[in-house]
Amino acid sequence: MLFTLILCFDMKSHYWETRESMTPGKALSFLHEGNERFTNNLRINRNFLQTVDDTAERQFPFATILSCSDSRVSPTLIFDQGLGDIFSIRLAGNIASNNAIGSMEYACAALGSKLIVVLGHTNCGAVKGTCDDISFGHMNEMFEHIRLAMKREADTPPSERNSKNHQFVNLVAELNVQRNMEVIVESSFIIRELIENEEIDLVGAMYSVETGKVTFLKTNGRDIMDSLFVSPVYQQLDYAK
Numbered sequence: 001m002l003f004t005l006i007l008c009f010d011m012k013s014h015y016w017e018t019r020e021s022m023t024p025g026k027a028l029s030f031l032h033e034g035n036e037r038f039t040n041n042l043r044i045n046r047n048f049l050q051t052v053d054d055t056a057e058r059q060f061p062f063a064t065i066l067s068c069s070d071s072r073v074s075p076t077l078i079f080d081q082g083l084g085d086i087f088s089i090r091l092a093g094n095i096a097s098n099n100a101i102g103s104m105e106y107a108c109a110a111l112g113s114k115l116i117v118v119l120g121h122t123n124c125g126a127v128k129g130t131c132d133d134i135s136f137g138h139m140n141e142m143f144e145h146i147r148l149a150m151k152r153e154a155d156t157p158p159s160e161r162n163s164k165n166h167q168f169v170n171l172v173a174e175l176n177v178q179r180n181m182e183v184i185v186e187s188s189f190i191i192r193e194l195i196e197n198e199e200i201d202l203v204g205a206m207y208s209v210e211t212g213k214v215t216f217l218k219t220n221g222r223d224i225m226d227s228l229f230v231s232p233v234y235q236q237l238d239y240a241k
Contacts, residue, residue, distance in 0.1 A: 019060045019112070024201035027062045027115035028216075034079035035214045043080055051083040061087035064107040066180070067119040068094045068126065072209050075119065079214070087113055093126035094118055095145045096180040098187070105190045108200050115200060116184070116191070116221075119214070120177040121207040127173045128163035149176035170206075177204040178219065185224045195221040 037043060064087040065075040076086050087107040089100050096118070107113040120127075129136065130146040150172045156165065163169055181204050185192055194200040202221030207214050 019062065022060075022062050022112075022114050024114045024198070027113075028201070028203065030081075030085075031063060031079045031115075031117070031214070032216075034081055035212075037080040038078050039212045044082075046082040048083055055084040059084050060112050061085055061107060062113060063087070063115040063117060064089065064104050064113040065117045065119055066091070066094050066096060066100055066104070067117075067207075068092060068121055068124060070121060070125065070209075073119070073121050073207055075117075078207060078212060087111065091142075092139065093124070093130075093142045093146050093176065094120055094180060095142055096183040096187070101184055101188050101191075104184065105188055108194055109190055113200065116202045118177050118180050118184070118202075118204045119207055120173045120205070121209055122170045122173065123166070123209050124169065124173045127169050127176060131161060131163050131165075131169055131172060145180075146172070146176050149179040152179070174204075174206055174217070177206065177217065181219070181221075182224055182228060185221060185228060191221075192225060195225060 062085060065079075066089045067073050067075050069090045069092045075088050076082070079086065087103070089103050091097060091100055104113075104116055108116065126139070126142060127146055127150075129139070130143045130150055134143070136143075150161075152175045153168070153171055156168050156171075161168060181202055184202060185195070191200070191202070195202060200221070202224070204217040204219060205214050206217070
């Protein structure tokens with residue numbers, strides 16, 4: 001029989017004292033460690049009522065996560081974090097809409113978040129709907145965003161470009177993460193400046209709904225800035241200033 005091990009120590013210090021020395025690298029390490037606890041059925045025993053009191057007047061979420069609205073993908077749970085730790089932005093298909101990007105700008109520039117994560121996941125319903133070219137009310141705008149990522153995958157033959165091909169679906173989901181990272185960098189001079197000054201970082205990740213494991217992509221915010229703005233064409237655009 002498997003027993004859940006509960007790590008018993010006071011997380012009050014984790015909320016404020018660790019914020020004073022928080023860096024993008026430390027923020028990423030917190031997420032790595034938290035997901036490791038989650039996948040091993042471990043959890044930290046937090047005093048949530050104490051955290052409610054600690055954060056009543058102010059907040060300092062160390063990471064901002066744009067994730068899918070899927071009920072199986074709860075960032076605070078899968079990274080074993082507590083109240084006030086994660087600034088969570090959730091939209092079907094983890095789409096970097098203007099409102100989502102505005103929320104990231106606020107979280108990083110005003111609240112002090114040190115890391116932005118675009119989190120996709122396997123077996124994503126939004127991606128599957130896009131692959132099957134379905135039409136569904138207001139979701140059609142979201143499908144258009146994901147369709148742009150799907151077009152980047154050119155190796156799968158037409159007959160296999162549908163939701164029955166799980167490998168194709170998951171590949172498109174990862175490409176969608178990558179594309180939304182690019183949209184964030186392209187669209188926000190605030191986020192670009194914070195990345196440039198090494199005050200924050202931007203990373204992508206994929207969550208497995210089958211195993212609970214999060215795999216982080218190798219590309220980060222600096223890589224995307226270098227790839228997007230190396231062309232002289234971008235130097236002429238307002239958002240490249």
